[in-house]
Amino acid sequence: MSSPTAISLKDVCRNYKMGETVIRAVDGVSLEIPAGQFVALLGSSGSGKSSLLNLIAGLDRATSGKVAVENQDLAALSREALAKHRLKTVGMVFQSFNLIPSMNLLENVELPLRFAEVERAKREGMARQALQRVGLGARVKHRPSELSGGEQQRASLARALINQPRILLADEPTGNLDSRTGTEIMTLIREFNESLDMTVVMVTHERAIAEHYAQRMVFLADGKLVGDQVNTGAAK
Amino acid sequence: MKFYDVTELAFRNLRESLLRNSLTTVGISVGVASLVAMLSLGVGLQQLAGRKLEKSGLFDTVIVTSRRDLRGYEHDQERNGPSPAESPVLDEAARLKMEQLPAVKEAYPDIRFVTELRFDGMPHLTMVAGLPDSARTNDAFDGMQGTFFTSHDAPQAIILKSFAEELQGGTPKHGEPEPGVAELAKPLLGKTIILRYAQRAAAQTSANTSLASDDMSAMEAAYSVVSKELTVTIAGVTDLNPDSMRGQAGARVYLPLDLAESLHVVQTSDLRNVASDTAGTPTYSTVSVRVTSASKVPQVEAAIKKLGFNTFSITDATKSVRQFFAVLDLFLGIFGSLALAVASIGIVNTLVMAILERRREIGIMKAIGASDNDVKGLFFAEAGAMGVLGGLLGVALGWTIGQLINLGTNVYMRRHDFPPEKVWLVPWWLVGGAILFSILVSLLSGLYPASRAARLDPVQALRYE
Numbered sequence: 001m002s003s004p005t006a007i008s009l010k011d012v013c014r015n016y017k018m019g020e021t022v023i024r025a026v027d028g029v030s031l032e033i034p035a036g037q038f039v040a041l042l043g044s045s046g047s048g049k050s051s052l053l054n055l056i057a058g059l060d061r062a063t064s065g066k067v068a069v070e071n072q073d074l075a076a077l078s079r080e081a082l083a084k085h086r087l088k089t090v091g092m093v094f095q096s097f098n099l100i101p102s103m104n105l106l107e108n109v110e111l112p113l114r115f116a117e118v119e120r121a122k123r124e125g126m127a128r129q130a131l132q133r134v135g136l137g138a139r140v141k142h143r144p145s146e147l148s149g150g151e152q153q154r155a156s157l158a159r160a161l162i163n164q165p166r167i168l169l170a171d172e173p174t175g176n177l178d179s180r181t182g183t184e185i186m187t188l189i190r191e192f193n194e195s196l197d198m199t200v201v202m203v204t205h206e207r208a209i210a211e212h213y214a215q216r217m218v219f220l221a222d223g224k225l226v227g228d229q230v231n232t233g234a235a236k
Numbered sequence: 237m238k239f240y241d242v243t244e245l246a247f248r249n250l251r252e253s254l255l256r257n258s259l260t261t262v263g264i265s266v267g268v269a270s271l272v273a274m275l276s277l278g279v280g281l282q283q284l285a286g287r288k289l290e291k292s293g294l295f296d297t298v299i300v301t302s303r304r305d306l307r308g309y310e311h312d313q314e315r316n317g318p319s320p321a322e323s324p325v326l327d328e329a330a331r332l333k334m335e336q337l338p339a340v341k342e343a344y345p346d347i348r349f350v351t352e353l354r355f356d357g358m359p360h361l362t363m364v365a366g367l368p369d370s371a372r373t374n375d376a377f378d379g380m381q382g383t384f385f386t387s388h389d390a391p392q393a394i395i396l397k398s399f400a401e402e403l404q405g406g407t408p409k410h411g412e413p414e415p416g417v418a419e420l421a422k423p424l425l426g427k428t429i430i431l432r433y434a435q436r437a438a439a440q441t442s443a444n445t446s447l448a449s450d451d452m453s454a455m456e457a458a459y460s461v462v463s464k465e466l467t468v469t470i471a472g473v474t475d476l477n478p479d480s481m482r483g484q485a486g487a488r489v490y491l492p493l494d495l496a497e498s499l500h501v502v503q504t505s506d507l508r509n510v511a512s513d514t515a516g517t518p519t520y521s522t523v524s525v526r527v528t529s530a531s532k533v534p535q536v537e538a539a540i541k542k543l544g545f546n547t548f549s550i551t552d553a554t555k556s557v558r559q560f561f562a563v564l565d566l567f568l569g570i571f572g573s574l575a576l577a578v579a580s581i582g583i584v585n586t587l588v589m590a591i592l593e594r595r596r597e598i599g600i601m602k603a604i605g606a607s608d609n610d611v612k613g614l615f616f617a618e619a620g621a622m623g624v625l626g627g628l629l630g631v632a633l634g635w636t637i638g639q640l641i642n643l644g645t646n647v648y649m650r651r652h653d654f655p656p657e658k659v660w661l662v663p664w665w666l667v668g669g670a671i672l673f674s675i676l677v678s679l680l681s682g683l684y685p686a687s688r689a690a691r692l693d694p695v696q697a698l699r700y701e
Contacts, residue, residue, distance in 0.1 A: 054695050057603070059602070059603060059694045059695050059698075060694075060695050079607070079608050080607050080608065080609070083602070083605060083606060083607035083608065083610075084605070084607070086602070086603060086604065086605045087604070087605025087606075088605070092603055092604065094603075094698070098596075098599075098600045098603065098698065099600075100597055100600060100601075102248075102249075102252050111601070111604060112604045112605050114237055114238075114241045114245070115237055115601075115604070115605045115606050115607070115610055116605065117237065117238050117241075120240075120241075159604060160604075163605070
């Protein structure tokens with residue numbers, strides 16, 4: 001039995017205007033990602049992979065074409081509904097971690113719960129648990145600046161998963177990490193993919209990482225989809 | 237986001253840029269303080285003026301005359317009302333009726349007569365008037381030398397400064413310094429003056445009519461006029477005229493009302509009454525009606541007119557005084573608000589700066605699920621929090637400034653021999669209003685920055701370093 005479709009892209013374009021010239025960051029991409037799949041988006045810098053990820057995340061809107069996540073056409077959503085999509089349906093991790101520097105880890109991880117209007121009494125326990133799951137149970141009161149890059153990325157993973165989204169979107173999650181901590185993070189992500197049956201879309205330019213962890217590799221160049229292959233060699 | 241989460245995050249954000257936000261808050265508080273100080277001064281002055289006017293007895297008094305006198309203050313009343321001959325007599329019964337009217341404090345007959353009095357063997361001609369005990373609080377007696385009458389019928393007199401000058405040899409020549417009340421009063425207080433007046437006595441019982449007799453039942457249609465003398469002690473000398481409303485008819489020597497009444501001095505109305513059918517009872521030429529507050533004067537006046545008398549008051553003057561203070565308050569309010577307007581620009585500036593600084597943070601919040609309204613609410617709450625803090629601080633500051641103004645004014649007043657006055661007053665409505673106004677201005681100032689923050693494109697914001 002094949003899994004239902006988690007993400008469906010149909011002829012998606014995203015153009016940016018830079019003065020007189022129009023830049024086609026995403027140019028007619030069509031793609032179907034079934035639920036639970038771990039997909040790597042590969043391409044060189046400026047190939048449009050991050051732009052594509054932002055469209056799936058609902059951080060940006062497509063110029064044309066259709067972006068549907070869990071059968072919901074994102075173009076049809078209001079700004080408010082799109083925010084809800086980012087809050088509940090997808091979780092995001094970034095290359096530069098994007099933790100709020102003035103808040104400690106607990107507060108950072110709790111923040112999406114505040115937006116989701118989860119009761120105050122429940123929040124702290126949930127955030128602590130999420131931090132424990134990524135191995136940061138002892139550092140909840142530390143501010144991001146007091147942690148290593150790997151620890152910050154783990155905290156940001158805990159934050160991305162706190163509202164139990166079904167899709168994890170990762171934008172170069174190991175880009176700022178050395179290879180050892182990078183491996184740790186990737187292992188964690190795959191663990192979530194497998195244990196929670198989460199759909200993962202990861203942007204990377206490191207083919208080795210993609211080949212090692214992703215079940216499917218999608219290649220982009222100049223905004224166009226130029227390759228799509230199942231990775232049978234992913235480590236288990 | 238829930239309200240307490242928004243508030244909590246707002247306060248924590250304010251703490252993050254403590255110096256800048258504190259300075260902005262201080263700016264708001266200075267604005268609020270100036271508003272509070274200005275308006276309180278307006279309110280204080282208004283109340284002070286109100287108290288003074290009330291004490292002067294000018295604005296809460298209705299003067300009642302009989303239409304029979306044919307000398308009403310308003311000719312319309314004579315033409316429109318019952319004819320003078322049919323109109324009621326202004327006597328004790330009428331006075332009592334007026335005293336029963338709602339909002340009337342008291343109604344007393346206006347006793348005044350011209351008399352010759354002797355002091356140090358020298359004759360002086362002047363108007364004498366009776367003064368009710370309630371006049372004790374009239375501020376004409378605030379700076380009086382000596383004391384008010386010890387009782388309502390004590391053989392005492394209060395004289396005006398001008399009369400005190402006359403008793404001591406006339407007014408100073410032009411260019412000479414005017415002597416003070418204290419200086420003039422010193423040789424006069426406790427001295428006696430002899431009043432000579434014409435008493436109205438019933439013809440057949442004139443021999444039995446004594447000064448103290450209040451029994452009017454013996455009065456008959458015919459009078460005899462008897463020359464009498466009364467010795468009174470000078471109890472007080474006052475600088476200000478309690479009778480200023482009367483102009484030329486104002487008296488310069490005052491006796492306790494009951495004493496003045498008991499003298500049964502011949503009044504002009506008596507002569508006319510001899511020939512009329514109301515001759516049996518003594519009548520008053522004028523009755524003064526004191527009203528509980530100046531605003532009730534028109535109502536009382538209307539009620540008295542209905543009884544068939546002529547009335548006169550100067551309520552129109554209070555209206556213009558009130559109008560003046562409304563305009564004064566408005567101007568003081570505008571000047572006070574100017575500082576708050578400047579402070580509100582400070583809020584806009586602080587929040588716009590905060591947006592620039594926290595651009596990335598806003599991007600992060602949006603990426604992890606914050607809605608436009610969450611972001612807007614957060615900035616709005618920060619503006620509101622600065623408004624609340626600035627308002628509280630401002631009211632405290634304004635209050636302190638006011639106390640200092642009061643203190644300074646009273647030191648000055650005392651130095652110039654005036655009684656201390658409260659020129660500055662912070663009513664509760666102003667405290668609440670100022671804080672609310674501060675919050676309102678802050679929220680309005682936060683409107684633009686908040687919506688700007690909410691509109692921020694998350695992709696752009698996340699790229700911002």
